[in-house]
Amino acid sequence: MQLRTGELALMRQLALQLTGVALDESKGYLIETRLGAIAERLGCNNFNEFYFRTRYQADPKLLEEIVEAITTHETIFFRDGAPFEALQFKLLPEVIDARERMGQNKRLRIWSAACSTGQEPYSIGMVVHELLRSLDGWDVQILATDIAKPTLETAQRGVFAEHDVARSQKPLLMQKYLEKTPGGMRVVDSVRRLVQFRQLNLLEPFGAHGPFDIVFLRNVLIYFAAETRLDIARRVAGTLLPHGWLVVGAAENLLDAGPQFAPQTHCRATVYQPAVQPVAPAGRR
Template sequence: MNPAEYDYLRQFLKSRSGLVLSNEKQYLIESRLLPVARKAGLQSIAALVAKLKEPRETALAESVVEAMTTNESFFYRDKTPFEHFTQMMMPELLKSRASSKKIRIWCAAASTGQEPYTLAMCLKEMERQLVGWRIEILGTDISNEVLDRAKAGTYTQFEVQRGLPIQLLLKYFTQQGESWTIAPELRAMVQWRKFNLLDSFASFGQFDIVFCRNVLIYFDQATKVDILGRISKIMAPDGYLVLGAAETVVGLTDAFKPAPDRRGLYVPAAAIPQAAPRFSALAGAATRV
């Protein structure tokens, strides 16, 4: 792969998915895209680049983007966001949404589904408090392949051992040989949709909670600013944004502010003056589920 071909692929991936690759990632492109090229009957990265330049090669373009997307996920990943969800976000929303009895949650870049299904398990554990409520969970990802896996809800022994407590595994999964499949009632709690974060959010409506974890790290600053700005426009005024441990809104947008004493949790900036007392009151609280 020559420099011109590498530069083309970098620009192609950035424009299609927002993924930013440094000058030292040639090996990554070659290792991931050579199998894509050969599956398409092409013998080299050069041939793949030439094919991608043909305007009608949409299927090949999608395969290239999917091959380069990082799909790392596991149940209860980092633990803290799910403690925030059960101990603070849901109790607060159950109060503020008491009249509508409706809460909408979006998991962006949901990969193979562990994050949305973790939220579904959290909600199932509090189902006595949710009688009569409508809770919507939307999981989106740019990759058809991982969405198909998420919809199936079937995971390997290794995948269910990563972060999932054994009691929840036995309670909500059925073993099938060396695989485990999540219960149908939990699969029914999550809706799935293919979606590119570079596209418009206009059709989504308003969300009370947005999980957008461990995906902004792959974008440049301008793309992060754009995505966060558009998330703020579909967020309820008293909603919650959850980012990954290595991500922040600081220095990127004034639309969100960190929630006091809640690592990785952000709220619309306008909510801070009215909401400050509730954060301090809840700092040591725990909700039984």
């Protein structure tokens, strides 16, 4: 189905309303292929008809399908490497110390917001395992959320194609924490049991989720307009404990989010500790 005059704007509006994703002008092809197929199946003659159908008569299943089609789910185990090094050698050790000071030792709460098909929260689980060795006596919860329901169902199954697993730059950890299964490679139970998957649209209130020691909010802010990006970053920061860390994607930064988001570099990863205010230079305190 081809976009006619004015319909690209209508489809961009639909994407924005459902997900916050700001599709730019160059995404006409993506809309024609991904949304066009759904529109044709529904018997719509054009995108204009499709828009009004989705806005005024849509059933939740159809909206889920549209959200799945609009969003990009590209991910990989240990994506970009550095954030997971920072997690293991800086963030988690400091969080564990802070928890001890709070009198809540052996408890960890981590959130992978926009987890896609699950490789990110499972990678976090593997790092936790590596660091703590035995999880005996530990209360570890990794909350993994995404807006796209079919994507979350894939995540929850925890079974990945061998070629997908082979793309990871951590082959030893892949060997250790995934086992062969008829459908591919399955994440071992001791990691799976750390992760809970929930559907959550970052545009909406986060409800009772939190507070967290660490939030991974990676490779999702890039899809939003500036105002939405800042609003989400600030609300996510609000779910962090005072010692908590925020990790965003390599192509994302929060330089325009104010002094609360002073970037720090650890293990070549940029991370933020938004509740800890940067110390003012001497003479200006």
